[in-house]
Amino acid sequence: MQEKNSSETMRNGADSKRSRLVKTIVVFSLVAIVAAISGADFLKNRSQAKLYPGPGVTSTTSLGAYLPNLKGTAGDSPVYIMDSGKPGETIVVLGGTHCDEPSGYIAAVALVENAVVSSGRMIVVPQADRSGFTHTTPLEAYPSRFEIETKGGKRWFCFGSRLANPIDQWPDPDIMLHYPSGQKLSGDETRNLNRSYPGKPDGVFIERVAYAITTLVKKEHAALTIDLHEAPLEYFFIDALAVSEKAREIGVIAQLNLSMQDIEMGIEASPQNLRGLSHRELASATPTMTFLMETANPSQGRFRGRTTADLVVDGKDVCYETAAKYKRLFVKFDSSGKPISLRVGRHLVGITEILNAYNELNPDKAIYVDGIPAYEEVLSEGIGSFLHSPSVE
Numbered sequence: 001m002q003e004k005n006s007s008e009t010m011r012n013g014a015d016s017k018r019s020r021l022v023k024t025i026v027v028f029s030l031v032a033i034v035a036a037i038s039g040a041d042f043l044k045n046r047s048q049a050k051l052y053p054g055p056g057v058t059s060t061t062s063l064g065a066y067l068p069n070l071k072g073t074a075g076d077s078p079v080y081i082m083d084s085g086k087p088g089e090t091i092v093v094l095g096g097t098h099c100d101e102p103s104g105y106i107a108a109v110a111l112v113e114n115a116v117v118s119s120g121r122m123i124v125v126p127q128a129d130r131s132g133f134t135h136t137t138p139l140e141a142y143p144s145r146f147e148i149e150t151k152g153g154k155r156w157f158c159f160g161s162r163l164a165n166p167i168d169q170w171p172d173p174d175i176m177l178h179y180p181s182g183q184k185l186s187g188d189e190t191r192n193l194n195r196s197y198p199g200k201p202d203g204v205f206i207e208r209v210a211y212a213i214t215t216l217v218k219k220e221h222a223a224l225t226i227d228l229h230e231a232p233l234e235y236f237f238i239d240a241l242a243v244s245e246k247a248r249e250i251g252v253i254a255q256l257n258l259s260m261q262d263i264e265m266g267i268e269a270s271p272q273n274l275r276g277l278s279h280r281e282l283a284s285a286t287p288t289m290t291f292l293m294e295t296a297n298p299s300q301g302r303f304r305g306r307t308t309a310d311l312v313v314d315g316k317d318v319c320y321e322t323a324a325k326y327k328r329l330f331v332k333f334d335s336s337g338k339p340i341s342l343r344v345g346r347h348l349v350g351i352t353e354i355l356n357a358y359n360e361l362n363p364d365k366a367i368y369v370d371g372i373p374a375y376e377e378v379l380s381e382g383i384g385s386f387l388h389s390p391s392v393e
């Protein structure tokens, strides 16, 4: 009887060992599957959308050419040069400073793929903060990619973060100290390119990116620099142009010419006391005249509803419609939304009118750029009609 009991106990022990082993294998397999799926999704963020330089691009380089310690890093962002080979000044256009503001990035891509310079030069950096395109902002629950329909199929683009990826700059200090002013901002702003100008050659990652851009503007003798942004609809500085003191006259003429086309563009002087902004610092550190343009981005603000790739592209959101009814927004908003084509169109026509105003005042140094998609055409055909088709390699 005792022997029978002990053999039963042994059998029960072996059974429970086996069941523990099976449970362990199942749990580990599930963990491995989840890790593989999320790891693949995480790695997907590291790949960048392909751009197709158009007939106007005469050479390409990268920010590492302006600051060697950026070479091979996420900050070594492509720089597209369109040189007419004919006399005229140089304009620099920056897109993708904040990587959750897609119309600035797409407008810069549209320039690279369409513009042809017939006098002077245009230099375009579509991803000023390339690191910001490799991740999304935690807790914001938005997609890491969106798609635009072109004539030959859909093209995907990264939707990133306002800040550089912590993988490239870590840890954040409690308080950001702007170099060289010593201005204090919250710690995570230390990864914000548009708080880090003029930058520092041996500083943290984003200070080095800012320094490379400042050096580019200086070395290439840019007469004009335009930084393309978007803002949430509940933010007061929206559908607007910030101009440095020396760019004011051009800004006012551009604003007037835009209003004659029924395109309202607010204008504001660059704040002298808020340091680190591109238009504030590049105008101080170099001879360039600076502009920063903002369009209304419904996929960015706090009142927005569910943030899908469709919201990024069609800009339609019932939560913003409600907010507009209660007069809580700084722009008009209804069921037609704020589509990306409208926002990119505004950036492109803004650049065109800044160039027209500059050329009117400086005919001997004019920068003539052909092929920039026209505002009305972008609205009627969609910006995708002006982007390279992925089916044509």
Ligand SMILES: [Zn+2]
Binding pocket: 097, 098, 101, 229, 230
């Ligand atoms: Zn911005």
